[in-house]
Amino acid sequence: MxxxxxxxxxxxxxxxxxxxxxxxxxxxxxxxxxxxxxxxxxxxxGAASDDDFSGGDSGSARAQELIEKHFPERSGDTLTLAIKADKGIDDPAARQKIEKVVADISDSSITGPVVSPYQDASLVTLDRRIARMTIPLSDKEVEKSDVKPLVDTVKHASDDSVAFGLGGYMAEKAETPPQGPAESVGILAAAVILFIAFxxxxxxxxxxxxxxxxxxxxxxxxxxxxxxxxxxxxxxxxxxxxxxxxxxxxxxxxxxxxxxxxxxxxxxxxxxxxxxxxxxxxxxxxxxxxxxxxxxxxxxxxxxxxxxxxxxxxxxxxxxxxxxxxxxxxxxxxxxxxxxxxxxxRASRRDQPVDALSQRRTPAERWAGVVQRRPLIAAILAGGFLLMLAAPMLSMRLSQPDASVQPRDRSSYISYKILSEGFGPGFGAPLIFATEVDSADADLRPVVAAVSRTEGIAQATPPQVSKDGQAATFTAFPTTGYQDEATADLVHKLRDDVLPEAPGGEAVLIGGPNAGTIDVSEESAERLPLMIGVVIALSMVLMLSLVRSVTIALQAAVMNALSIGAAFGVVVAIVQWGWLGTAFGFPTEMPVTSWVPMMMFPVLFGLSMDYQVFLISRIREEYERTGDTRVAVTRGLARTARVITAAAAIMISVFMTSVLGPDVAVKQGAVGMAIAVLIDATIVRMVLMPAVMELCGKANWWMPGRRAPKTVSAPPAEVEGGVRV
CATH class of the missing domain: 1.20.1640.10 (Multidrug efflux transporter AcrB transmembrane domain)
Structure with missing residues (x-):
């Protein structure tokens, strides 16, 4: 019947x-x-955003707690003014411009007392061409809109003879433009795709x-x-x-x-x-x-x-x-x-008479037939291609963006370039050492000397003891920059070898933004496999409850992981290796931002399972009607190809329009997710999945304790979207 x-x-x-x-x-x-x-x-x-990734029990987090507790005067935000004068800062014309900028900054309501380069010789290079000035912000709650006038003042004062750059976290935030029209462009692209589809x-x-x-x-x-x-x-x-x-x-x-x-x-x-x-x-x-x-x-x-x-x-x-x-x-x-x-x-195929439908096959049906005739070859080629794309992932380095990876016209990047030229690339990557002491007479000079002798350290400042006599701190500057892998290696060497061997160095902690970024990145890398395992396990349970097949749930997990791995590899090639990086708006090669892989994996795994749900639901329906896996896959692809393609195209367009925005970290995530959806909708759904299902045959529908489904000979219902009717 x-x-x-x-x-x-x-x-x-x-x-x-x-x-x-x-x-x-x-x-x-x-x-x-x-x-x-x-x-x-x-x-x-609503609550304001919180971009402080520090915290936890890392060495940098504990160092920051010590500094905030015993050196409250150093816990506020600061800006750094970098100055480069071709004829030297003592040239009368240059000095007039520099003192005007210093005065304008000093008169701001959000800045604290400043020390001019003309008052402290240590703030000037030996050739007197490059100088710097630290600008404390008077209030911890200063908004980026308050800092923007200072950035504009510095930019407008620059000319061919004297260059100014304002650096620091708040300066970077202040001159970073809003996301702009990216979302509007994404909506417009989605509208075009929907109009074509419907x-x-x-x-x-x-x-x-x-x-x-x-x-x-x-x-x-x-x-x-x-x-x-x-x-x-x-x-x-x-x-x-x-x-x-x-x-x-x-x-x-x-x-x-x-x-x-x-x-x-x-x-x-x-x-x-x-x-x-x-x-x-x-x-x-x-x-x-x-x-x-x-x-x-x-x-x-x-x-x-x-x-x-x-x-x-x-x-x-x-x-x-x-x-x-x-x-x-x-x-x-x-x-x-x-x-x-x-x-x-013209009338679509779905609007044509039934007898005409029986005489013609959609491109999706014809493609499924090609894959199913050589399933092993198709699976090997698709899987090998995905593994090849994923290979760069093995060299992934994690970090946080700093001034060195900002667009070249930003004041923060100009500040970084000037300071790197005058004081070395490590000036923007200071290592702040902190420890508890018994009294104001505590002697940290042996520790400072040991750190200063370490290869990779340019210089170290004399130690300072807190006013309460309970903590001491000093700063060391590496010879390498914030994003350099050598800087991370140096931090490990100091923690593992140098400090433990120095008298009194066992209790010294290394903090600062650079060490904090290293700690957060390494903690993220360590915990990422656990998160991946949890996400895959929970998603498989949900998939099992929907499709009632252990085999298909396993297939979905493996294929989704492959497509995401391939996306990770492409992100490394674009962002870290610089392949086509400028085309996507990346000013230079840079490590992958530490939160990007953490964010990409769950989002992409969930989205991949979305398409899996719609497609497999339709395939399973066809299998229960016919009992033939090959026919079920062919019809499932035919019924869902158009709508899933439109859905993927919409997702890709929405993600890719975020590349128009200014945030390099967001660009990384957007590019990675767009590439992953593209891979998933093409290589995985159109090649790997039908090939693997053809190889598995009836084993696709294995579920312990379940009887084989009854098959019927009803003609397939015209359903779009991979859902049961």
Whole structure:
């Protein structure tokens, strides 16, 4: 007896879809009012970002605690003014310009007392051409908008005879422009893709409007949650990228299913219920996979990455809720007009008569046949290519961006160049030594001498004891720069060999921004495998509950890990090796930012599982109807290729538009995620997955204790989006 499955009309999701359709005015009003209220509260009273990655029990964190406790006068932010005069700073014309700048900075309400280079000879090089000046900020709560006038003053004072550069963390923040039009460009690109995919302005607009409303609420909630779980500044940018991408994609799958139901003869309400019962179910599974993967960041044990995990998970959750509540309300308003304002084009294959369909195969079906005829060769070639792309990952170095990797027209980079020329590249990478002492008479000179003799140290300052006589500190400058691997090796050598052998050196800690970056990067590298394992394990459990196959869950985990590894390798080649780096907006070669791999893996694993969910759901449905894996894979690819390709294209466009922004660390993550989605949607989904499933045959559907599925001979239903009908 031939049977076919119909979407449930009595389940919770069906009831939700029906309610939202019938009470669409109430649902829409609730969403609009809710978004306005949440946005007003969140954007006006949300928490400020926290970019302090220090903390924990590392040596640099404990050194910072000592300094803040016993040297409060040194715990505030500072700026560094770098000066280069071709004729020397004593030239009358140059001196007039320099003293004018010094006076303007001294008169600022946010700066403390400053010492001019003309008052301290140690601030000037021997040839008197290059000088520096440390500028303390009077208030720890100084905003970047307060520092921007100082940056502008320094820039405007520079000319061909005297160059000025203002460096320091706050100076870098002050002159970094906002993200700009990147999100707008991403939305425009998504609109074009949706218009091409749907051929209708109305159908194109629904996913975008749904995603934008959800994104506004999600970002406001991220700001509010920041009061409880602090998060760094890049969280909002990634929240926009991820929320916008998945929001449009999830709405795309539901709208596609709705259009298919209308074409099959359903009325708008039935089509909405069908779409939410089928595609909506897949959206919930896919979204939960992304959330679980993101929450895997908590395993890293870093408070700010925990904030990133919670914040971005909220953005995804809001988009999920919007997809299954707000979108059905919109569908209630559009009804049969979903195809209004169409793009003139020839009838698609899906609109042709059934007998014509039987005579023609889609490109996806023909491609699946090519792969399935030589599955072993296809699997070896695809797997080998992915491993080749992943190979550079073995040389990945982690760090944090500093002035040396900023755009060349930034004042902070000019400051770095001047100071490196005059005082050595290690001047921007100071190592701050701190230790507890018994009295103000404590003698750290043997430790300072041992550090000064160490190869790789340019010079060390005399030790200073705190006013309370309980702590002492001194600073050493490496001969290498902040981003150099030799600087990290030097820190390890000092900690492991030099300090333990020096009298009284066992208790001395090494801190400062440079050592802090090294500690955070190494801690991230150590914990990354644990996070990867947790994310894969939890995602496999969720996949098992959906597809009910151990084999497919394992395949998904391995193939997703391969595609992400390949993306990591490409990021290393672009960012660290400099291959096509300038094309993506990277001023120079640089290590990968320490949080980028941590952020990329859970996001990409979750997104890869999204496409796996939609595709495998459709393949499994075909297998239960036919009992033939080859036919199931062929039909599954044919039914989902167009919509998954559109979804991937949207995600890639949203990610790549972030390359237009100014933040080099965000660029790294955006490029990596765009490449990973491209690899996943092409090599993995179109080559590796069908090849591996062909090789596994009936073993694809192995699940302990489950009977073989009954097969029927019903013709395949016309379903798009990889969801059960």
């Amino acid at each position: 031939m049977t076919t499955e119909s979407p449930r009309t009595d389940g919770a999701l069906a009831g939700l879809g029906r309610f939202c359709f019938r009470r669409r005015r109430l649902v829409l009003l609730t969403w609009i009012v809710g978004v306005i209220v949440v946005a007003f509260v969140g954007f006006n009273y 051929g209708s302005l109305v159908a194109m607009g629904l996913p975008i409007v749904t995603a934008l409303l959800a994104l506004a609420a999600g970002l406001a909630l991220i700001k509010l949650v920041g009061h409880v779980v602090p998060a760094p500044g890049f969280t909002v940018i990634f929240g926009v990228m991820i929320g916008l991408g998945v929001g449009i994609d999830y709405a795309l799958f539901i709208v596609t299913r709705y259009k298919d139901s209308l074409r099959d003869g359903d009325d708008p309400e039935t089509a909405t219920v069908t779409a939410i019962s089928t595609a909506g179910r897949a959206v919930l599974f896919a979204g939960l996979t992304v959330v679980i993967a993101l929450l895997g960041l908590i395993v890293m044990g870093q408070r700010l990455m925990t904030g990133v995990a919670v914040a971005t998970s909220i953005a995804v959750l809001v988009t999920m809720i919007a997809a299954v509540t707000l979108l059905p309300a919109f569908l209630g308003f559009t009804g049969y007009k979903i195809n209004s304002l169409r793009l003139p084009r």
